[in-house]
Amino acid sequence: MEKQSDLLLDIQHLHTAYRLNGKFYDAADDINLTLKRNEILSIVGESGCGKSTIASSIIGLYDHKNTKVTGDILYNELNLVGLNENLFNKIRGDKIGMIFQDPLASLNPLMRVGDQVAETLYYHTDMNEKERHNRVIELFNQVGMPKPEETFQMYPFELSGGLRQRVVIAMAIACKPEIIIADEPTTALDVTIQAQILDLLEDIQKQSQSGIILITHDLGVVAETADQVAVMYGGQIVEKADVKTVFEHPLHPYTRSLLNSMPQSEDEEEDLHVIQGTVPSLQDMPRNGDRFAARIPWIPASAHEENPVMHEVEPGHWVRCTCWKTFHFQDEVGGE
């Protein structure tokens, strides 16, 4: 049995809709997720699947005029949906830290990086300027910054991509948040730096016992770091399980297609699997039936549920729709 306090975030029936040409469209459609302490939850899917929408809904950063968020995001029995901005500002940066994709764009070009990290401390702690400075140096050491004192005085343009992302991470963990949301934290970095940053995130998670939501489209990143995985397609979660199950025993056609389109170093000869078509835009997304059906046209319509729902096929392993039971890849039948 888990203790109640191990549950950090409980997302229930989250709908996030964006206004396009006067109409609202759900970019996140009935999302149910939980994040526990000491857990790395990975949300994975192609671009436009609604991964980042979930992140911005959790932290409450969206265009309030053109976005409608309904459902519950419970953090310690506090519902973050529709939370008052002043209260939310006490939680952002303090209880929830956020790491963004592009570390150059996510730092203010005209501010010394040390001051940018210290800014978080200014709003959430009682530290004076000197204490804040020392804490930033401590954080720079923690994130593996080579010359913390010198770096404090530098501007973002003077740092390399990897170092910038370390600054962003230092900023996110400055107040020892319980929840860290990392939105594609390694996408803008080159491969060697990617591995370092992921190791760093894992270390931080182990030290601070926090929960991390890792948003990525890179299954390699998922395999390396995640504990729990939620696969998203078209604004919905299509499969949810622990990382081992997802990689060894994937069920949903989308998950299987994604895994199949990953390069395997063993068989260099074999062509990579390509998922037909693209993710439909928000306006064109079918609202009824299986949203992935259009990209596996060789599967007969009768295989899909009329209104696909999540089924718990084994404890902790959830799959949307029943089409996985009869799903096969196109080339497996041959000649089609």
Next chain:
Amino acid sequence: MWKTVLRRILIMIPQLIILSILVFFLAKMMPGDPFSGQINPNTDPKQIEALKRAAGLYDPVPVQYARWVGNLFKGDLGTSYIQHVPVTSLIADRAVNTFWLSLFSTVISYSIAIPMGISAGRHQDEWQDQAVQIFNYITLAVPPFVFYILGIWLFGFTLGWFPISGSISPNASGFWGTLGSEIYHIILPGTLVALITTTSVVQYLRTGIVDNKVEDYVRTAHSKGVPEKVVFNKHILRNSLLPIASSFGTVITGLLSGSMIVESVFSYPGMGKLFLDSIGQRDYTTLTALILIFGFLTLLGNLLSDIIMSIVDPRIRIK
């Protein structure tokens, strides 16, 4: 920082040399010479020829150029053909008037433009923004002289609030009386100039705010729990002021050239009016001197812009 400034000042030296050569040849190409105004039907042409030779007008061109530059350093810009007084003293009085007029309109212009730009950028597409846009279209579309004449008609003739010409009232006396009268004469032309020079500053600021609002680093600041107001002032606004800082020099140069129109309409004795009068009277020495000064001020304005930029934007400093 100081290295950047020093380097920037050094770049100005060749610019100044090129400017002086251009102005020198412009002066050479203009008809007339220092004795043109002194000829009367009874003057012996041989005597004039002798005077010209004595003045060095038949010396090789480089020698003449060197002498001209030498005189510049001594503060000698030549003698006006028409008014027969040194150009330096002619310009000095006018320069002071233009300086105060420009300073006044710059201060007013920025104090109007910055709040307007902030309001428009902050409330993008709302009524505040639309009101500012309408104002911008009007001030941009109406020719300045029409605007000034309307101003004179409304505030000078109809309402009688402000004097419509000159820089000082003839019966002003005493230090405060003189100063008061001078300021009183500046208010109407200065404010009208300010109103029509706001456009670029307002647009730069509005666009800057609109663009910066959606930048990732603003989202980062929000994600740190920085209050909305602080995010706006410390992150969005500060970064949006960059293009304004960089355009500061050009705005000042623009004011100088704009002074020609406003000074003529208001019969305000400044450099701009002097420039137009000199063209009308074919006073070539004064004209060349003014072109040189305007050119120099343009270079100075650009220098100022670059120095301001290097202070506010760390990315363009040279290490």
